[in-house]
Amino acid sequence: MKSKKVTLEVVVSVIAAILLFVTFYPFFMLLCGSLKDKMQLIENPWFFDLPMHFGNYRVAGSQILWPLFNSLVITAGGILLTLAISGLAAYAIAHSDMPGKSIIYFYIISLLMVPGFVILIPQFLVVRDMNLFNTYLGQILPPTANNVAMGVMLMTSFFKAIPSSITESAKVEGCGSVRLFGRIILPLSKPIMATVAITTGLNLWNNYMWPLIITNGQKVVPVIVAITRITASISEGDGPLFAGYVIAALPILVLFSFASKQFIEGITAGAVKG
Amino acid sequence: MQKKALRKRLWKNKIFYLFVLPALLIITIFKYYPFLTSIYQSGFRWNGANVHMFIGLENYKELMGDKAFWTSIFNIIKICIGTIVINLTFPFLAAEVVTNLKGARKQNFFKMGFIVPMVVPGMVVTLLWKWILAGDYGVLNMLLRAIGLESLTKPWLATSSTALWAILAINFPWIAGLPFLLYLAGKQSISGDLYEAAELEGAGTLQKIRYIDLPLLSSQRKLVVTYMLIQAFQMFDQPFVLTSGGPGMSTLTPALHIYQRAFNYNQFGYSAAIGVVLFLVVVCVTIVNQKLLKESENMG
Numbered sequence: 001m002k003s004k005k006v007t008l009e010v011v012v013s014v015i016a017a018i019l020l021f022v023t024f025y026p027f028f029m030l031l032c033g034s035l036k037d038k039m040q041l042i043e044n045p046w047f048f049d050l051p052m053h054f055g056n057y058r059v060a061g062s063q064i065l066w067p068l069f070n071s072l073v074i075t076a077g078g079i080l081l082t083l084a085i086s087g088l089a090a091y092a093i094a095h096s097d098m099p100g101k102s103i104i105y106f107y108i109i110s111l112l113m114v115p116g117f118v119i120l121i122p123q124f125l126v127v128r129d130m131n132l133f134n135t136y137l138g139q140i141l142p143p144t145a146n147n148v149a150m151g152v153m154l155m156t157s158f159f160k161a162i163p164s165s166i167t168e169s170a171k172v173e174g175c176g177s178v179r180l181f182g183r184i185i186l187p188l189s190k191p192i193m194a195t196v197a198i199t200t201g202l203n204l205w206n207n208y209m210w211p212l213i214i215t216n217g218q219k220v221v222p223v224i225v226a227i228t229r230i231t232a233s234i235s236e237g238d239g240p241l242f243a244g245y246v247i248a249a250l251p252i253l254v255l256f257s258f259a260s261k262q263f264i265e266g267i268t269a270g271a272v273k274g
Numbered sequence: 275m276q277k278k279a280l281r282k283r284l285w286k287n288k289i290f291y292l293f294v295l296p297a298l299l300i301i302t303i304f305k306y307y308p309f310l311t312s313i314y315q316s317g318f319r320w321n322g323a324n325v326h327m328f329i330g331l332e333n334y335k336e337l338m339g340d341k342a343f344w345t346s347i348f349n350i351i352k353i354c355i356g357t358i359v360i361n362l363t364f365p366f367l368a369a370e371v372v373t374n375l376k377g378a379r380k381q382n383f384f385k386m387g388f389i390v391p392m393v394v395p396g397m398v399v400t401l402l403w404k405w406i407l408a409g410d411y412g413v414l415n416m417l418l419r420a421i422g423l424e425s426l427t428k429p430w431l432a433t434s435s436t437a438l439w440a441i442l443a444i445n446f447p448w449i450a451g452l453p454f455l456l457y458l459a460g461k462q463s464i465s466g467d468l469y470e471a472a473e474l475e476g477a478g479t480l481q482k483i484r485y486i487d488l489p490l491l492s493s494q495r496k497l498v499v500t501y502m503l504i505q506a507f508q509m510f511d512q513p514f515v516l517t518s519g520g521p522g523m524s525t526l527t528p529a530l531h532i533y534q535r536a537f538n539y540n541q542f543g544y545s546a547a548i549g550v551v552l553f554l555v556v557v558c559v560t561i562v563n564q565k566l567l568k569e570s571e572n573m574g
Contacts, residue, residue, distance in 0.1 A: 008479065009376050016371045020387045022447050027391060029413065030402050042411050089297035098287035099280060104294055111305045115508045115556060117529035118549045121536045122308035122315060125322070145304035148297050177289050206395045208511045209529070213537065224397045228515055238405065245398045256393045260386070267392060268455050271501050 034246050038237025053239055060230055060244035066218060067226035068247065070136070071205055074222055078140045078147065078204040079197045085144070086151030086196065087189075091181050093152070094159035095167055105156065112149045117209065124213055134216045142214075143207060147200040154269060158192040159185060194259070198266025205252060223248045309553075316547035321540040333547035343548065345523045346531045347555075349438060350507060353527065356442045357506040361453045361498050366491075368449040369457035370483055385458065391450035400512050403444040407431050407516075431516050434524040441512050441525060453498045460494040461487065496567045503563060507556065528552050 033041055035052040043049075092098065093105050116123075123142055132138030162185065170180050186193075208224050215221045227248045232240040256263050316334070319327045337343055372384045391399075406413040409429035418427045430440040445451070464486065472482050510529035513519055519526035519534065528548070536545035 012371055012374050013380075016368075016375060016384050019368055019371065019447055019449060020384060023388060023391060023449055026402055026406060026413075027394065030405075033405070045411075045413055045416060085296045085300060088293040092290035092293035096287050096290040097283065098290045099283055101290075101294075104298065108294075108297055108301055111301070111309065113504075113556070113560060114305075114309070114553060115504065115529075117508055117510060117532060118553045118556065119305070119308040119312055120529075120532055121542055121545045121549060122312040123304060124536075125311075125542070126304065126308050141300065142304045145300045148300055149305075152297060202393070206397065208397050209514075209533075212514075213533070224395055227397065227401065241401070242405075245401055249394045249398045252393045252395065253390070256390070260389070263393060264389060264455060267452060268459070271452055271456065271497055 030242050030245060034239060034242035036237075036239050038235055038239070041237050041239065053236075056232075056236065056239040056243040057247070059232055059236065059240035060247060063230050064223055064226045064244050064247060067221050067223040068251075070220050071222040071224070072251075073136055074139050074220075075201050075204045077136065078144050079200050081140065081144050082147040082151050082200045083193055083197060086148045086155055087186070087193070088181070089148070090152050090155035090159055091185055094156050094162075095164075095180075095185070096177075105152070108152050109149050112146070112153070116146065120209070120213070127214060133214060134220055136220055138214050139207075139211050139220065139222065140204075143204055143210060144200075147196075147203060150199065150269075151196045154196055155189070155192055158189060162188055191262075191265075194262045195265045195269050198259075198263055199270050202252070202266065202270075312546040312549050315543055316550050318543040320543035320546075322536070322542040323540075329543075333544045334551070336544065337547055337551060342523055342526060342531055343528075346526045346528045349523075349525065350509065350527050352438060353442065353509055354503055354506040356439075357502050358499055360442070360448045361451065361502045362495060364448045365451060365454035366457050368447075369454055369461060370487065373458070373461050374479055388449050388454055392452075392455075397511060397515070399445055400515055404431070404516055407440050407443070432521055434521040437517050437521060437525045441516060444512060452501065453494075456494045456497055457491060460491045464490050492570070496570075499567070500563060503559065507559070 029045060032048045033045060034056055035054065036049055036056075037053050040049045040053075089104075089108065093101050127133060127138045127142060130138075132141070166184060166188075167180060170184055175183070205222075206224060207222070211222045211225050215225065218226075227241075227244045230241045230244045232238070317328055317330055319325065319329050319332070368388060372381055372388070375381050375384065407430040409415065409432060412430070414430065415427040418424065428436065430436050468486050469482055472486060477485070508529055509527045510533070513525040513527055513530050514533070517525045519530050532545050532548050532552075535541045535548065
């Protein structure tokens with residue numbers, strides 16, 4: 001009986017190890033490949049190979065450092081805007097008795113199930129007609145409409161769970177609505193703010209289709225679009241391209257290592273959007 | 275009297291209307307307004323600039339006979355089914371494997387291992403697989419050659435019979451994704467007493483999976499089906515970057531079709547019409563999906 005259990009544990013461990021290996025190996029090859037020249041990639045794609053061409057990162061960096069900055073601006077701006085707009089709206093819906101609030105809530109979240117590409121063309125024309133083509137704002141605002149809808153949904157249920165005894169006693173002591181929001185609701189809401197920020201941030205950082213159609217040239221192009229356009233000389237081959245992919249993935253990986261719990265909650269929250 | 279009370283309540287809450295105003299504005303301008311104009315513009319022959327002529331339902335008539343449109347629908351059905359099957363099996367099995375490991379530290383190591391690749395941007399993964407699936411110097415073909423299966427090598431993305439399946443193969447073994455997290459969370463919520471009782475009855479690991487996990491994780495499976503359906507239906511990035519919908523129309527998706535008609539052919543009115551039809555499709559699929567999921571709930 002005991003030996004049976006031990007063999008089972010060995011079998012399960014081996015399967016887990018194989019699955020993890022297959023999952024990770026392509027990424028490992030990408031990392032190795034980012035340090036190779038064309039001949040090395042053809043002759044030995046499987047493992048690190050000498051000499052290592054760190055110059056690939058210089059070639060890639062010169063092409064995507066500015067787009068990396070653009071992505072940072074767009075993502076940070078979008079997160080701040082989403083948190084502010086959806087926080088205020090969710091607070092009003094959860095903690096007031098204003099007439100029509102359920103209609104307002106329904107209005108905000110009901111287009112959430114419409115896939116973005118269905119209104120791609122008219123959305124493009126609206127942004128173009130607002131003179132926001134090829135600007136940061138043009139990349140931030142339309143996705144923010146989506147993220148706000150999701151943020152309002154997540155935050156409203158969170159705010160509703162804050163006991164009204166807390167808010168009532170603050171009101172009795174003469175705390176106005178704005179101060180109540182800033183002093184009591186917000187400090188209690190750090191977890192949900194983190195969740196919405198991460199979901200929003202991942203959406204904005206990873207977005208490809210929208211910046212593809214609403215930007216032009218290098219000026220405001222985000223890194224996810226820029227990595228599809230990296231060029232290298234013939235002898236360099238794809239090495240610099242791979243280096244660019246690694247650079248584009250690094251910022252989120254670094255953030256993840258600092259806040260993995262919040263990231264996992266943020267990724268999971270994305271599912272309720274459906 | 276009642277009117278007066280309502281007015282008083284409205285006035286008392288004026289600050290809150292100010293609070294919801296930005297949300298209402300941004301959603302109206304960037305969601306509702308484009309949504310309504312797309313219905314309106316679908317009645318026009320329109321190149322996005324100077325040609326703007328009302329043609330009634332002509333775009334819809336043309337759409338019904340548009341071979342590319344029907345091909346894209348057929349392709350997306352294959353993609354949706356493939357994506358759902360993949361995500362109901364592989365991540366579930368991985369979650370079972372990981373949670374059946376002994377020792378919290380070992381479990382955590384493998385959990386984290388499968389979670390980390392989730393935060394690699396989707397486009398990086400797509401471009402990485404472009405290399406793996408490439409023709410002469412693609413990693414997959416080199417692997418096949420190395421193990422003596424040279425006859426199986428082919429340019430996976432440039433062959434019309436394999437291109438769609440090659441795109442679905444991206445991210446193999448398909449564990450690092452949201453479904454894995456959902457199954458893990460679901461398994462954690464199952465009470466340990468159940469497993470102990472099953473063990474006392476002499477149940478093995480496979481029986482515990484069959485009689486405890488499979489039935490109790492049904493709500494997670496429903497979430498996975500709904501979420502993956504929505505994700506798969508919107509597929510754009512992979513075919514756009516890897517195949518441009520080709521070879522032929524073998525990887526054309528509805529989202530890519532809309533894009534190409536608008537930005538390659540300047541048929542903005544026609545593109546809007548495709549969007550309207552696809553919106554109706556999404557609504558129908560959502561309703562049917564909800565109905566089916568509800569029915570399966572009633573059946574147990």
